Amino acid sequence: MPDQERRPYYVPVGDEEHVFKAAFRQGLSVMLKGPTGCGKTRFVEAMAYDLERPLITVACHDDLTTADLVGRFLLRGGETEWVDGPLTRAVREGAICYLDEVVEARQDTTVVLHPLADHRRQLPIDRLGITLDAAPGFCLVVSYNPGYQSVLKDLKDSTRQRMIAIEFGFPPTDVEEKIVACEAAIDHDKAAQLVRFGHAIRRLETAGLREVASTRVLIAAGRLTAEGLSPRVAARVAVVGPLTDDSIVTRGLVEMIDAYLSDQVT
């Protein structure tokens, strides 16, 4: 059952909620595509809440192995003991299993998802010699950032084609202002200033920045201003710092902060 009392704050931009719920009812696996910090994880949390399923999240990293997902034997005293991995637990419990940044995982790892993601909905565990059928309510969701810098890792076509894809982008200005204002608990004008600054940075996509300012960093800056920091300082530490290490680009971005954000603390 969902952990939270309240529905996680998510503002739909298009029909993504309907699409997700339809896929869930049909037992299809879902791939969420979009840049970092645009709300993919929050969306899954909101969906898990709406569908009243537990959510098991796995942050994928490049040393994630099949055993990390499925489970492994451990030695306890003189005995071996099987410990379920998060994927196996989700399959048994009928939970939504969310693999965050799935491209980061090794390709040999993602293959284990294949029988789960297609019509079979099964998880073979060769170490135990069993095949688990997914419990009703199990849903596999992966997120994937197509522009991510690790180009050397891409999802296999055979994996991709077992899923439906929902594309995410940064929300339109008015929605994003609302999100920043609500999440950071700041007034609408301040949020609008930050969003305007964020939009300006997003226009720079080609100029030496690998990633642009996400909604997440704007919210972080907003939260700092809610604590009494001036918007300029907040934007410098929450937006510019995380975006780049390059001193020349940093100076250019600081110049943009000066142009877009006022200095007074209210």
Add this chain to the structure above:
Amino acid sequence: MKHLLTSDTEVDDLERLGLLASALSGSPLQVASLESGEPAWTDGKTVFIDPATDVRGRLQALTVQASLLAAGSLAPEVIGKLARRPALARRYLAVEGHRALVANDQLLPPVVRSLIDCDIAARSDSPAASLAAAQSVQEIADPPAIFGAIRVRNLLASKGRADPSKPTGEHIPGRQSDKKLAELHEDENGDGGDVVDIFSSPVGGGGAIGRLLQKMLGVVRQLGEGGSPGADAPTHRTRSGARGGASFVFSTRQAGVIDDDGDAQRGTTYPEWDVHRRRYRPNWCTIQEVEPRPKADDTALGLSDAYGLRRPLARLGVGLDRFHRQVQGDDIDIDAAVEARVEVLAGSAPDEAVYLDSLRRRRDLAVLLLLDISGSVAEPGAQGQTVHEQQRAAAAAFTIALHDLGDRVALYAFHSHGRSAVTLIPVKRFDDAVDTLVMRRLRGLVPGAYSRLGAAIRHGAAVLEGHGGTSRRLLVVLSDGLAFDEGYERVYGAADARRALAEARRRGTGCLCLTIGASTDADELRRVFGSAAHAAVPRLDELNQMIGPLFRSALRSAEVRRQISARNKLSRERNDA
């Protein structure tokens, strides 16, 4: 006149605004200063603003010009109609400026929004409509001074350069503006670019005589600075037709910065192979490392993986290995588990590392890129760009791709001027970060002088072995394969370069020689690069298909050499014993 700069800090201040300008216009845009008192203007690639205005004024002037670009107000088909009609241009700017600001409203900094006059902006919904309004008889107030000016000629000239299908000369009629003197008087600012051009090119610039004069003047200046004209001559590009623009490439440095025999004592010395006498000449060449000069114009070289090199390079040595006796892992390591059990039963503390894990083998590779910047690479290659430009782009792409993959990578450029002045320019040392500064240094390289390839390779290999810090090493030489210097004629040079590569390979450093876009014939390349892996890549975008196998074979041959020499050493030691 527009490039007259008052002080370094001001230049720096303006340069920093480049990102903001790019964001507002939606395309790469730089900011430069103009002479105090002149109105701001843009040529589509650079916005020129008055450094004397206050911060707010700068911001406003910059935003107006960038918004004009973003809104398509300065498209050639519209402003072509404004040519030589400054009064009309002002009326157009008065309407279109407001419209462009409104169109860009979502992105405008707060201090600029106060500039917008909604009444005027409402008169137009497109550049064409603004033009119609400007051409009509209705009364239009002059634009605020901060709107700057539209310099039609500079814009058209810049657009003309960007589109090679149109000869620039068409857009810049020599001195026809004289005929419109009456209108010119109405507005002194309207076409200030004209004055500038007459100064910088006394005979009209675009014509053949102008180009010739430019060329001659350029060389004369070289002589004045004591450089060698013979060595530098092919590196010069003329400024033909390039008016009001931002991106000339021309050499203002002498090639042999340190060609002084007295210097032979400093720097590092290397032997050279004398093919005629079949022996080495000890301490024959002197290498100097000269700090690079960054160049601030860096729009062309971003930090992206431009040629898709990362993927082929990523496959070099990232297989999975099984590791025994790990504290955690996928499976139980039976041997370790049994031993641990035995130890427990024997009453001692067991080792808890009883798992098998499969891990990616660490990338263990250091790459040193040697970039040839001798005079010969300044010649145009097959694709219109010079060989230097193509090699430079390849060097940038390799550096970024390898760095991103976690390899150790360094980039050195080289040219020479006699055996006592072989210059290596560390664009990126092994411990430098890959950042804009590195790209600026790379942009700042100016081809000139000769290439004493052998000495450069020996130094590159030494740096790689000394600072690479990994067991697998690869030396990549980007050169047109023309090894030539004073006392280093073709046959001798080729033999020495071949020898230097063989020395490096014998010490276990893989060597790969790439010729990009040059027309050097295959026999010549074989003479210079010998049995080292070498390839002539006709076009940069073919690089990503060839590079994987080339790197692999270079590394493999070095690996084999290393194993052979290790075995030989071992057997020698056994024999000695």
